[in-house]
Amino acid sequence: MxxxxxxxxxxxxxxxxxxxxxxxxxxxxxxxxxxxxxxxxxxxxxxxxxxxxxxxxxxxxRRVELVRPPIANVDQVLLVFSVKEPELNLWLLDRILVHTERARLPGVILFTKSDLLENGDECQLWVSAYEKLGYPVLMVSSRTGEGIEDVRSLVNGKISVVAGQSGVGKSSLLNQLSPELRLKSAEVSHKHGRGRHTTRHVELLRLASRTYVADSPGFSQLEFGDMEPEELAACFREIFELGQQCLYRGCLHETEEGCAVRPAAQEGRMAPWRYQNYLEFLSELKDMKERRF
Ligand SMILES: Nc1nc2c(ncn2[C@@H]2O[C@H](COP(=O)(O)OP(=O)(O)OP(=O)(O)O)[C@@H](O)[C@H]2O)c(=O)[nH]1
Ligand SMILES: [Mg+2]
Ligand SMILES: [Zn+2]
The missing domain is CATH 2.40.50.140 (Nucleic acid-binding proteins)
Structure with a gap:
């Protein structure tokens, strides 16, 4: 055998x-x-x-079992987000991080198409915000080769799943890591500012010995499934931390008296978009819960 x-x-x-x-x-x-x-x-x-x-x-x-996409033994998730074309989607980035945190999978953030950045673009703000939370963040470009070797060492010896919108350059990046793959990449439609989901089924691509990457489309339409509203805060690292200081246990960090999270967001001690996204996901989870009963 x-x-x-x-x-x-x-x-x-x-x-x-x-x-x-x-x-x-x-x-x-x-x-x-x-x-x-x-x-x-x-x-x-x-x-x-x-x-x-x-x-x-x-x-x-099996060490780990993901449902969406259905893959076993995943070591990490590569969150691939372009800084432009399509415009950086922090809502989706935070949403995918909720899923990686919940699955207890390490998330690595790759900001692609760095060659499109111009002087004065605010990219450093995003980089430091996520680095501060403990996520590895890399700036990469499949055009200039920036960051490609760093990505190579990050994926070496592991099974990684790639997550991100259509057109952000996932296939182009994988082709840079291993030209033999010859993955199709497609022009981003300018009308919609997004690609066409050239990549469809779940498949592990071999980049090197014991090194596999799944270029999966499934990760972008992420439903929260059976998640309870109370579980959400634990999926935002800084909210979980700050929440230890809230007056009430079970504080959902909306408008509760004595909440430590809300003032932190207002005073700029956490990224304001992260708190906004938290509130939005929370209200979605509450709606879903109501509909279950
Ligand atoms: N300027 C620039 N363009 C890039 C880069 N990487 C990819 N592109 C372009 O972006 C478009 C989409 O790239 P793909 O690699 O097909 O994107 P994808 O994420 O695999 O898209 P789907 O398979 O649809 O999910 C193509 O026109 C690429 O040429 C980059 O680093 N810089
Ligand atoms: Mg692709
Ligand atoms: Zn609170």
């Missing part, structure tokens, strides 16, 4: 990579009987059949 990683799942077949080749495998019938569904990212053992096929015998223990 040999060991490999599932890099793609399509119509009942699992594509297993062992470092050299990719084999098209079926899963043993017992998986179905037990209700186990192999996931992209799973480490498996398999019995080879000929040179290109095989049968998956066993799924090795």
């Amino acid at each position: 040999q060991e490999g990683v599932i890099v793609k799942a399509l119509s009942g077949f699992y594509y297993v990579e062992d470092g050299q080749t990719i084999r098209m495998c079926r899963a043993r019938g017992v998986f179905k009987k037990k209700g186990i569904i192999p996931l992209v990212g799973d480490k498996v053992t398999y019995t080879p059949i000929g040179t290109r096929e095989g049968v998956i015998e066993e799924i090795l223990a």
Whole structure:
């Protein structure tokens, strides 16, 4: 038996990579009987059949399991956001961070298309705001090559999932990291200021030995699912910290008396857009909860 990683799942077949080749495998019938569904990212053992096929015998223990996109053993999420074209979307950035925090996955922020920045653009403000929260932040450009080597060391030896809007340059960045990938990239439509979601299914791309990246479209339409309003503050690092000083336990940091978060936002001790986004997500969660009952 040999060991490999599932890099793609399509119509009942699992594509297993062992470092050299990719084999098209079926899963043993017992998986179905037990209700186990192999996931992209799973480490498996398999019995080879000929040179290109095989049968998956066993799924090795999963460390992490993401639902959207469905990937196992993810080490980190790369939040890819362009500084321009399309315009930086901090609402979506904070929204994705809520999900990475909730899944307890490290988030790394990559600001792309840095070559489009002009003198006087306020990018440093965003960089320092997120660095202050403890997130690694890199400025990158697939045009000039800025930051590409830093991204390479950040992804080395890991399974990373890429998250970000269409057209921010995810595929272009991955092509820079590994030109053999030859991923399609597409002109951003100027009319809408966004791309066309050139990338569709979930697939792990091999960048180097033991290094995989999923260029996934699924991460951008993020629903909060069954999340409770009370859980949100823990997904904003600074709000969680500041919230320790609130007068009441269970303070939702809206208009409560003795809240420590609201004044901090008003006095500029936390990024104002982060507090705005928190309030917006909170009201969405409350609405959803009401509709559940
Ligand atoms: N100026 C500049 N343009 C870039 C850069 N990276 C990508 N682009 C352009 O941005 C457009 C979109 O790039 P893609 O790599 O296709 O973006 P994507 O995030 O993969 O888009 P989807 O697959 O639709 O989600 C293309 O026209 C690229 O040429 C960059 O670093 N600088
Ligand atoms: Mg793409
Ligand atoms: Zn509070």
